Amino acid sequence: MEFLLNGYTTYILVLIALVFSLYASFNVNSTFKKYSSVYSSRGHTAAQIARQILDSNGLYDIDIVHVNGNLTDHYDPKRKIIALSSTVYDSTSVGAIGVAAHEVGHAIQYAKGYIPIKIRMLILPVAQFGSRIWIFLFILGLLFSLPLLRDIGIILFAAIVLFQLITLPVEFNASNRAIKTIESQGILYGEEVKGARKTLSAAAMTYVAALAVSITQLLRLISTTRRR
Numbered sequence: 001m002e003f004l005l006n007g008y009t010t011y012i013l014v015l016i017a018l019v020f021s022l023y024a025s026f027n028v029n030s031t032f033k034k035y036s037s038v039y040s041s042r043g044h045t046a047a048q049i050a051r052q053i054l055d056s057n058g059l060y061d062i063d064i065v066h067v068n069g070n071l072t073d074h075y076d077p078k079r080k081i082i083a084l085s086s087t088v089y090d091s092t093s094v095g096a097i098g099v100a101a102h103e104v105g106h107a108i109q110y111a112k113g114y115i116p117i118k119i120r121m122l123i124l125p126v127a128q129f130g131s132r133i134w135i136f137l138f139i140l141g142l143l144f145s146l147p148l149l150r151d152i153g154i155i156l157f158a159a160i161v162l163f164q165l166i167t168l169p170v171e172f173n174a175s176n177r178a179i180k181t182i183e184s185q186g187i188l189y190g191e192e193v194k195g196a197r198k199t200l201s202a203a204a205m206t207y208v209a210a211l212a213v214s215i216t217q218l219l220r221l222i223s224t225t226r227r228r
């Protein structure tokens with residue numbers, strides 16, 4: 001642990017995590033681009049597939065809407081809408097269908113009371129609050145030599161890390177549900193399933209990378225408290 005909290009070691013770890021994060025973000029874009037031009041033989045759009053999976057789970061009250069942007073797809077549990085981006089909504093590609101089925105996976109998690117998503121909801125306000133003010137407390141603490149303020153800053157940052165940690169099972173589970181449904185409902189066939197799976201794996205890697213960056217940053221913050 002002492003070695004991990006050495007100033008130079010934390011610098012190097014942050015750099016490694018940042019490189020990994022850059023790679024993950026490049027990889028998700030290129031993988032999605034690739035499988036956005038591989039079309040499913042059944043020819044249904046991602047929005048139609050999302051509707052089909054929602055209905056088969058009895059989730060008739062959840063709407064599917066169109067949002068702008070690239071990879072901005074998400075499920076909004078408050079408004080009960082699945083938002084699919086321009087490159088996904090009308091597309092019949094295996095990448096788009098994978099993304100749509102993943103977002104439906106989140107809707108099913110809420111409907112079935114999947115525990116990690118409940119924990120994530122509990123941590124969310126603290127993480128949101130922390131992300132706004134941790135840096136101010138931390139810097140003020142350093143500037144005015146107020147260790148308590150600095151430590152509260154670090155604890156709030158740790159709440160963000162915790163939120164990112166609990167996001168991992170939520171994301172992996174949504175993707176697993178998506179692939180299982182895609183196979184069991186015969187939405188995609190053979191090689192097509194592989195394309196959807198690779199798209200979702202690339203997306204999952206960005207969450208792992210974001211967590212890695214935050215953990216190394218947390219170590220770096222803690223290392224500053226060890227200086228004399």
Ligand SMILES: [Zn+2]
Pocket residue numbers: 102103106171174
């Ligand atoms: Zn997700």
